[in-house]
Amino acid sequence: MTEFSPTRRAFVAAAAATGATPALAQRGSAAPDQPMTRQAARFREPPYPEQRQPWPGIAQQMNPRPDHGEESYRGTGRLRGKRALITGGDSGIGRAAAIAFAREGADVAIAYLPAEEPDAQDVARIVQQEGRRFAALPGDLRDKNYTTGLADAAVRQLGGLDILVNNAAYQQWVPELEQLSDEQFDQTMKTNLYAMFWLTKAALPHLQPGSAVINTSSEVAATVPEGLIDYSMTKAGILMFTKAMAKQLAARGIRVNAVAPGPIWTPLQVTGGQPTDRLPQFGANTPVGRAGQPVELAPLYVALADPAFSYSTGQVFGATGGDPQPGA
Numbered sequence: 001m002t003e004f005s006p007t008r009r010a011f012v013a014a015a016a017a018t019g020a021t022p023a024l025a026q027r028g029s030a031a032p033d034q035p036m037t038r039q040a041a042r043f044r045e046p047p048y049p050e051q052r053q054p055w056p057g058i059a060q061q062m063n064p065r066p067d068h069g070e071e072s073y074r075g076t077g078r079l080r081g082k083r084a085l086i087t088g089g090d091s092g093i094g095r096a097a098a099i100a101f102a103r104e105g106a107d108v109a110i111a112y113l114p115a116e117e118p119d120a121q122d123v124a125r126i127v128q129q130e131g132r133r134f135a136a137l138p139g140d141l142r143d144k145n146y147t148t149g150l151a152d153a154a155v156r157q158l159g160g161l162d163i164l165v166n167n168a169a170y171q172q173w174v175p176e177l178e179q180l181s182d183e184q185f186d187q188t189m190k191t192n193l194y195a196m197f198w199l200t201k202a203a204l205p206h207l208q209p210g211s212a213v214i215n216t217s218s219e220v221a222a223t224v225p226e227g228l229i230d231y232s233m234t235k236a237g238i239l240m241f242t243k244a245m246a247k248q249l250a251a252r253g254i255r256v257n258a259v260a261p262g263p264i265w266t267p268l269q270v271t272g273g274q275p276t277d278r279l280p281q282f283g284a285n286t287p288v289g290r291a292g293q294p295v296e297l298a299p300l301y302v303a304l305a306d307p308a309f310s311y312s313t314g315q316v317f318g319a320t321g322g323d324p325q326p327g328a
Helices: 006-018 092-103 114-129 144-148 150-158 182-206 229-252 267-273 276-281 298-305
Strands: 083-087 107-112 134-138 163-166 212-216 255-261 316-319
Touching (some): 083 092, 092 107, 092 298, 107 114, 107 150, 114 134, 144 182, 163 182, 163 298, 212 229, 255 298
Parallel strands (some): 083 163, 107 134, 255 316
């Protein structure tokens, strides 16, 4: 299995910028139809099998199973001694961040729905194998009491809090506005926006200078699909929250940034986030020609959590496979 080394990739990029010619560069340019990295060569391209799961879905049951970096991500100690709380950390992007954080030396707490326990147990096993502390915090982010108590719970179990990742989301495809129910609109707003507001506010007393808040937005904040009205509204709102909080918290030494993913292969897609008949070609229209895998976003979350990124706040970092992303 090819190892994924963010440090090695950064070295190659830096060498190219300075005119050096490491062994990789000496091999010449890749042909236009070749993957951009050896890691990308492992990732499944469309078509994907049609499939459907009831919300919230289990990553273990997806076909193909998403790659969260379980086998490929290798850390370099960038987050040694840090404590992180990640919502939606059982699967998808949140799970990839949890695995990467643990392999970079951080202790990890994840918030997730009780129905997602099988995936959460997988994350627990991986984090603990790295010798890091792990806290499982099941519950529903729409419950204000649960959400406002997450930061205190993470601090009790991890001994502190340095990194907050607001990542969990609810997404359902509805082709026409008349079919978008008040119940769905309310669930989307509470899961994607209210929970971020409640949790960030509750976490602030625990965050010290050098801490980081990372919010997961989406490319749909810039390019809105016709069937994701409520979801797209929340993802645009997350960007505005990120920019406002970055200005408020800069004086406290707390950085706030957002990641804007493109089409990523996660349980969101197979539980109603996309029409079932569109799943086989999910991500095919990106310049890269496929959906992204969660592990491909892990380095962004690590970088934004790393204190070395000290001059980046209020920024939007895209991972869209070449699709347009929200402006910075």
